[in-house]
Amino acid sequence: MEQLREVGRPITRVDAYDKVTGRAKFTDDLCPKPCLEARILHSTIGNGRVVSIDTTEAKKVPGVVAVFTCFDVPDRPxxxxxHPWYADSHAEKRDLADRKLLDDRIRIYGDNIAVVVAEDTVACDRALRKIKVEYEEWPVVYDPKESLKGTEHPVQDIKPDNLVAHTCALTSPENLAKYGYKTVDDAINDPAYHHIAIHTETGEQSQVHIETCTSFCYMEGGKIVCVASTQIPHIMRRVIGQALGIPWGDVRVIKPYIGGGFGTKQDIHYEPLNAWICQQLGGRCVRLELSREExxxxxSGRQPKSFDVEASYGDDMLLHARSIRGWSNTGGYIHHGHALVLNSVNSFRWLYHTNEVASRSEAWTVYTNGPHTGAMRAYGVPEGVWTAECLMGDIAHDNGWDGVEFRLKNCIREGFVDEFTPGGAVAAHTCTLPQCVEKGKEWIHWDEKKREYANQTGPIRHGVGVAFFVYKTAVAPFALETATSRVTLNQDGSVQLQMGATEIGQGADTVFSQMAAEAIGVDTEDVHIxxxxxxxxxxxxAGAYASRQTYVSGTAVKKAGLELREKILAFAxxxxxxAGENLDLRDHAIWDATGRQVCTLASLALEAYYNVDANDQLSAYATANVHTNAIATGCTFADVTVDMPLGKVTVNRIxxxxxxxxxxxxKLVEQQVHGGMGQSIGFALSEEVQVDPKTGRVLNDTLLDYKIPTMMDLPDLKADFVESDDPTGPYGNKAVGETPIISPAPAIRDAILDATGVKFYHMPMTPQRLVEGFKREGLI
Amino acid sequence: MAMRILKCTINGKPVEVGYDPRESLLDTLRDRLHLTGTKRGCEVGECGACTVLIDGVATDSCLYLTDWAQGKDILTIEGVQKADGSLDPVQQAFIDEFAVQCGFCIPGIIMSAIEMERTGKTYTRDEIRKQLSGHLCRCTGYENIVNAVEKAVDVMDGVVGEGTEKSA
Structure with a gap:
């Protein structure tokens, strides 16, 4: 690959200094306190409706300013x-509207039925306890397959059968006919091949960003200003406008630094409610912060899902056909809806489709009375790849095949184009997966460990495991991909960079600065973002999601940067x-074609601002509308110790x-990989929102009961790369942010299988599930 | 409830401030003194984001009543930088080792690391993990945080400790 000047530099993060000094401002740090505080009253039933609410006593609590109930708010879903919004020309692509500010129709345990506004949070909490609610209660349904049988009262009236969406991608009859099959099932059940069927499940993982969801709203200049912890400020502005029924231009959203999002903050939660309260109270500043428990x-956590899988494969270690059917439980509200499980079944296909003659990817998304769910890092793909890798692990294990060799024979390779994607946009233009696998295999000492760990006995055993992954970059061609960037030359020759794309901890500000510097021809240190x-x-x-920003917003940065460079040279x-034609900008100066310095960039910048006859503030503003996609790949290798009687798995090396x-x-990509690995290890072994199926109530809503890994739970994490130069990325780059949370969990599953011979299908593999499995197999 | 006056030392300076006797030190620091570098992540002592040093001891300020802070010597992240503006070795190590991502948990972790650093002792990686296990971070997988603290305590061991060779 051609060496670039600023792209590829492992420079220090542009936000690190402010963050280690405590100076970086997050939402609550900017709040003009004391201000009004708002707290929500949640239902104590999981399904039904509010018959009446008596707020008389609550309003008498000293310090209470107002109490609003579900009967006071506008009836406007x-x-x-x-997600991006769509113009009238593509109105069919718009998201469903199924949420109100407060609602008398209770769909989930803890639904939002009233809100107290007071001078302080103590008064809020006291008033909340004094609100009397009369309910009409209906039975709770939490299992999506049960819900699909129909409920007396549909969860949402817009979907009377509780089915949000159903999709099915099948190999075409023409392609099946080439192999003498009429249906995909014919290929799966062909007696010339081995047949396997498995069922997998994945729990609801919670994002657990350390900063909770916070906003404060006030009115200024006749507009509502909402300062919020969000990944998507422009979308928030639109949704607040929609929810309040006011022009979107009357809303101003400000997004400071945010303390993690991981998908939670790719939804709009309580900012519209807060904006509405503020509007009701004459624009006084109102703060609404959710508690850790709320x-x-x-x-919205990760949607719980289950999958039924069937496959056929030959003695030549090649997959012949596979089918996946997935059911996703979206809870009482659609949030991100069907896009999530669609990602699960699609990624299942992409990863090992190379030799298949037939494939089915079918999915249902279902309304239930379960908790809110929505986007979480990698958006359905960890669940699909978990399932794909359970299947691969089982086949290799059952046949005594080397798991790496078997996967390499079947995995995605360079040139893959997904036949089911419109226009073939989802494609692996580059793919260094085999080289990645070689590196990982060597580091973990795969062959030696496989020999060392063979034929173990006793309660404590060791194993090594592997899993591959695929991930697409951004959301084209399924959804609109657009980004805009502005670069302006300052008086001193430095550059001001402005993005709509957001820094959420992933390092976006730093890489945008590097890309701008590369395009313009200055140093990253000259760029002020x-x-x-x-x-x-x-x-x-649109904001930070889908591992899209470096690819899509980066394309806008490059476009704006190149345009500014041209403007600088034209002005010179x-x-x-x-000085003639063909000027060059490098080393903070303008050079002519013979290599003679024409002027410094700083002196030219001064002329641009202050030249009496020809001043021109040099600036470029560029929008990128991206229609391509690029598949990123990789793998994880893990070495574990399994203490079977304790149901305890220790990840030794990964x-x-x-x-x-x-x-x-x-260095920033390495940071992302470390963090994703940590979250995936948590999902593999401990993280699950537990729901009482009778009431829909979450049972473990604290950080003591919902276990994310602590420093003592994680081993040293090793990240490595085999770079490629993707022709569609602005600088050869593909998805990063979400990719590392996909393959560690199934690699741990594979290592447990290697250690014990026991197959686990339900993630997370908690001590409970592990002990049950080892007991079932007679190992303890 | 009637307000009271807190008299204590914060970041080396004597402070007098009114407080509600029901309020946590975290809220007094953030809401009354505008020392917003100390973060609120859970309010129940689970995450460690609100850690400050009270008489040199790393403490969850969300669980510590302001009322108990009378006469105490409190250090927050805002008081860590030296008077000449230079960074504490822990802060510098967090930058150099790429230990910072969203940054929300970082001030709390830095305060606990400073408590360790100021003992002048050296620590193995396992000891660092144990010492800091009360801090939750969701971005980093802790890898670069452990690297940074290891580097910083080694630097300070050479300055104020015995400069011992590490065995592990």
Whole structure:
């Protein structure tokens, strides 16, 4: 690959200094306290409706300013997903509107039925306890397959059968006919091949960002200003406008630094409610912060899913046909809806489709009375790849095949184009997966360990495991991909960079600065990025999700940067015509075609601002409308110790090796991989929102009962890469942010299988499930 | 409830501030003194984001009543930088080792690391993990945080400790 100047530099993060000094401002740090506080009253039933609410006593609590109930708010449903909106020309692509500010129709345990506004949170809590609610209660349904049988009262009237969506991608009859089959099932059941069927399940993982969901709203200049912890400020502005029924221009959203999002903050939660309260109270500043406990059931975790899989394969180690059917439980509200399980079944197909003659990817998304669910890092793909890898692990194990060799024979390779995607946009233009696997295999000492761990006995055993992954980059061609960037030359020759894309901890500000510097021809240190988004002035961008920003927003940065470079050179030519054509900008100066310095960039910048006859503030504003996609790949290898009587798995060594295209900043990509590995290890072994199926109530809504890994639960994490130069990325780059949370969990599953011979299908593999499995197999 | 006056030392300076006797030190620091570098993640002592040093001891300020802070010597993240503006070795190590992502848990972890650093002792990686296990971070997988703390305590061991060779 061609060496670039600023892209590829492992430079220090542009936000690190402010963050280690405590100076970086997050939402609550900016709140003008004391201000009004708002707290929500949640239902104590999981399904039914509010018959009446008596707020008389609550309103008498000293300090209470107002109590609003579900009968006071406008009857205007709005969509909450962090998806692009669509113009009338593509109105059919718009998200469903199924949420109200407060609702008398209770769909989930803890649904939002009233809100107290008071001078302080103590008064809020006291008043909440004094609100009397009369309910009409209906039976709760939590199992999606039960829900599909129909309920007396549909969860949402817009979907009377509780089915949000159903999709099925099948190999075409023409393609099946080539192999003498009429249906996909014919290929799966062909007696010339081995047949296997498995059922997998994945629980609801919670994002557990350390900053809770917070906003404060006030009115200024006749507009509602909402300062919020969000990944998607421009979408939030639109949704607040929709929810309040006011022009979107009357809403201004400000997004400061945020303390993690991982998908929660790709939904709109309580900011519209807060904006509405503020509007009711004459624009006084109101703060609404969710508690740690509320986050577990009143924002959106990963959708719980189950999958039925069938496959046929030959003695030549080649997959012949596979079928996946997935059911996803979206809970009482659609949020991100069907896109999530669609990602599960699609990624299942992409990863090992190379030799298959037939394939089925079918999925249902179902309304139930379960908690809110929505986007979480990698958006359905960890569940699909978990299932794909359970299947691969089982086949290799059952046939005594080497798991790496078997996977390499069947995995995605360079040139893959998904036949089911419109226009074939989802494709692996580059793929260094085999080299990634080679690196990982060597590091974990695969062959030696396989020999060492063979034929173990006793209660404590060791194993090594492997899993591969695929992930697409951004959301084209399924959804609109657009981003805008603005670059402006400052008086001193430095550059101001403004993005609609957001820094959410992933390092976006730093890599955008590097890409801008590369395009313009200056140093990254010369680029000043405006980190906060204020929708009144920030360019439009959908925000941080889908591992899209470095790819899509990066394309906008490159476009704007190249345009500014041209403007700088044209201005230099105008000022110094004698220097001729073909000027160059490098080393903070303008050079002519013979290599002679024309002027410094700083002096040219001063002329641009202050030249009496020809001043021109040099700036470029560019939108990128991206229609391509690029598949990123990689793998994880894990070495574990399994204490069977304790149901305890210790990850001793673990490595993820990835093809993310070209690394814009290798140290920042490494950071992403570490964090994703930690979250995946948590999902593999302990993280699950537990729901009482009778009431729909979340049982473990604290950080003591919902276990994310602590420093003592994780081993040293090893990240490595084999770069490729993707032709569609602005600088050869592909998805990064979400990719590392996919393959560690199934690699741990594979290592447990290697250690014990026991097959687990339900993630997370908690001590409970492990002990049950070892007992079932007679090992303890 | 009637307000009271807190008299204590915060970041080396004597402070007098009114407080509600029911309020946590975290709220007093953030809401009355505008020391917003100390973060609120759970309010029940589970996450460690609100850690400050009270008389040198790393403490969850969300669980510590302001009322108990009378006469105490409190250090927050805002008081860590030296008077000349230079960073504490822990802060510098967090930058150099790429230990910072969203940054929300970082001030709390830095305060606990400073408590360790100021003992002048050296720590193995396992000891660092154990010492800091009360801090939750969701971005980093802790890898670079452990690297940074290891580096910083080694630097300070050379300055104030015995400069011992690590065995592990």
């Amino acid at each position: 709005y969509p909450v997903a962090g 986050l577990f059931w009143d924002t 405006v980190s906060f988004q204020d929708t009144d002035v920030a360019p439009y961008d 030519h105008r000022l110094y015509p004698a 490595i993820s090796v990835q093809d993310n295209g070209r690394l814009i900043n290798p």
